[in-house]
Amino acid sequence: xxxxxxxxxxxxxxxxxxxxxxxxxxxxxxxxxxxxxxxxxxxxxxxxxxxxxxxxxxxxxxxxxxxxxxxxxxxxxxxxxxxxxxxxxxxxxxxxxxxxxxxxxxxxxxxxxxxxxxxxxxxxxxxxxxxxxxxxxxxxxxxxxxxxxxxxxxxxxxxxxxxxxxxxxxxxxxxxxxxxxxxxxxxxxxxxxxxxxxxxxxxxxxxxxxxxxxxxxxxxxxxxxxxxxxxxxxxxxxxxxxxxxxxxxxxxxxxxxxxxxxxxxxxxxxxxxxxxxxxxxxxxxxxxxxxxxxxxxxxxxxxxxxxxxxxxxxxxxxxxxxxxxxxxxxxxxxxxxxxxxxxxxxxxxxxxxxxxxxxxxxxxxxxxxxxxxxxxxxxxxxxxxxxxxxxxxxxxxxxxx
Numbered sequence: 001x002x003x004x005x006x007x008x009x010x011x012x013x014x015x016x017x018x019x020x021x022x023x024x025x026x027x028x029x030x031x032x033x034x035x036x037x038x039x040x041x042x043x044x045x046x047x048x049x050x051x052x053x054x055x056x057x058x059x060x061x062x063x064x065x066x067x068x069x070x071x072x073x074x075x076x077x078x079x080x081x082x083x084x085x086x087x088x089x090x091x092x093x094x095x096x097x098x099x100x101x102x103x104x105x106x107x108x109x110x111x112x113x114x115x116x117x118x119x120x121x122x123x124x125x126x127x128x129x130x131x132x133x134x135x136x137x138x139x140x141x142x143x144x145x146x147x148x149x150x151x152x153x154x155x156x157x158x159x160x161x162x163x164x165x166x167x168x169x170x171x172x173x174x175x176x177x178x179x180x181x182x183x184x185x186x187x188x189x190x191x192x193x194x195x196x197x198x199x200x201x202x203x204x205x206x207x208x209x210x211x212x213x214x215x216x217x218x219x220x221x222x223x224x225x226x227x228x229x230x231x232x233x234x235x236x237x238x239x240x241x242x243x244x245x246x247x248x249x250x251x252x253x254x255x256x257x258x259x260x261x262x263x264x265x266x267x268x269x270x271x272x273x274x275x276x277x278x279x280x281x282x283x284x285x286x287x288x289x290x291x292x293x294x295x296x297x298x299x300x301x302x303x304x305x306x307x308x309x310x311x312x313x314x315x316x317x318x319x320x321x322x323x324x325x326x327x328x329x330x331x332x333x334x335x336x337x338x339x340x341x342x343x344x345x346x347x348x349x350x351x352x353x354x355x356x357x358x359x360x361x362x363x364x365x366x367x368x369x370x371x372x373x374x375x376x377x378x379x380x381x382x383x384x385x386x387x388x389x390x391x392x393x394x395x396x397x398x399x400x401x
Contacts, residue, residue: 044086051082051293055099059269084119092119100127110135112142120150122343126233130282151241154370155273158238159245162374169378170219170251175364185210197372220304220381221253222246226296227311228258229286234343238370239310240266242342244273246377255298259282259291261316287317292325306380310339313351313365314359323354335380336363340398344369353396360400361371 054219083092096119110131118124128135128143135143179185188210196205224246226232226239236258243256247270255267258280269275299305307329315322330336338358341348348367356367364386368376372393379389390397 004379015126023285033356047193048086049084051079054079055095055102055250062192088260089119093121093123110139112139115139115146118146120146122150122234122237125150125237125277126282129235129236129277129280130230135283144274144278147277150276151273154238154241155245158241158370161379162245163249165374165378166246166249166252169381179209191401210296219251221299221301222305223257223295223298223305223307225291225304225309226258226262227254227286227288228280229284230282231312231349232310232324233282235310235339235341236282237277238342239279240276241273242268242373244276247271252350257291257295259287261287261290262399263291263294266295285316286311286314288313289319289322289325292322292329296325296329299334302329306335306337308337308339310342312340312348313338313354315351315354319354323357326358326363330362337376337386338363338365338381339368340365341367342370342373356400359398364390365398366395368395
């Protein structure tokens with residue numbers, strides 16, 4: 001009983017602190033409309049409040065209050081620096097995207113001062129690439145640094161899983177029964193020869209040797225065909241990085257083709273994914289039929305080819321001919337995968353009729369997040385049932401028409 005007053009005092013103190021903190025947070029959430037709520041903000045909280053108001057209360061000018069971000073790059077750069085001080089990186093990226101959408105700051109990205117202040121992410125890279133053609137020379141060097149930083153982070157995060165998944169699937173997909181010493185798969189060889197265990201010598205006689213595929217031998221041909229219309233911008237960034245990673249794996253032959261109404265083969269740039277990205281031109285129309293016509297010419301070994309079309313399937317060209325070309329590739333034995341999106345959202349807008357028609361032909365149509373792409377490629381290389389793989393991965397596939 002002697003501890004009751006102390007316990008009650010602590011509870012009251014904690015409740016008071018919690019109530020004050022809650023009031024502070026609501027004041028920051030509600031903005032200037034809650035100025036009469038009675039919450040006293042610290043100097044730092046006032047600075048945070050100004051940063052939020054600049055973005056989320058852009059109509060303040062109409063009421064005679066302080067304006068938003070203004071029209072000059074230096075003021076925007078200062079604002080970007082402020083939010084990086086006050087908020088974690090994930091929140092900063094959301095606020096930057098909101099600023100681009102709400103306040104039309106694309107033109108500000110043409111200033112080096114602003115680029116140096118931004119928190120770089122995939123969406124920012126996509127915006128920069130869409131501005132590539134109008135970007136002044138003084139800004140391009142800074143833009144390349146921003147893009148290179150994001151690409152490096154993506155490669156670090158996604159490159160190793162993709163290499164491991166592809167290499168492992170190739171090893172399991174191909175049996176080499178006459179391997180050289182450095183090609184022996186020791187685990188499979190030991191398992192296959194357990195019956196030849198010699199008790200006297202405590203060893204196994206490897207009567208049958210099982211090896212990996214020949215090094216340097218291209219076991220699969222992979223073609224990434226990427227729609228670079230504006231709605232596919234984040235997918236273009238991820239696909240370009242994945243293409244460069246696949247190109248570094250000698251056991252597969254990788255081609256990367258991007259298209260809008262014009263088709264560009266960027267395979268010769270795959271040693272540098274930044275160059276691949278700056279070789280794209282986001283925001284054009286869409287002619288999938290023309291892209292498929294070009295890619296058909298790249299297919300030399302249909303049954304060893306995995307064709308990945310990354311597109312929302314909104315065709316601006318000859319839709320009937322596009323479907324006929326896809327059907328021809330499938331009949332010839334090409335494994336056709338249509339990724340309706342390759343981004344973090346996984347909820348794309350797409351042409352449902354084309355997706356259903358392609359599925360009925362034997363293509364596999366679904367959206368895919370970047371973290372699942374390595375497993376997808378591994379499953380495709382091993383010729384697994386991709387519908388079953390997608391179901392196990394929690395991916396909703398398109399139903400046949």
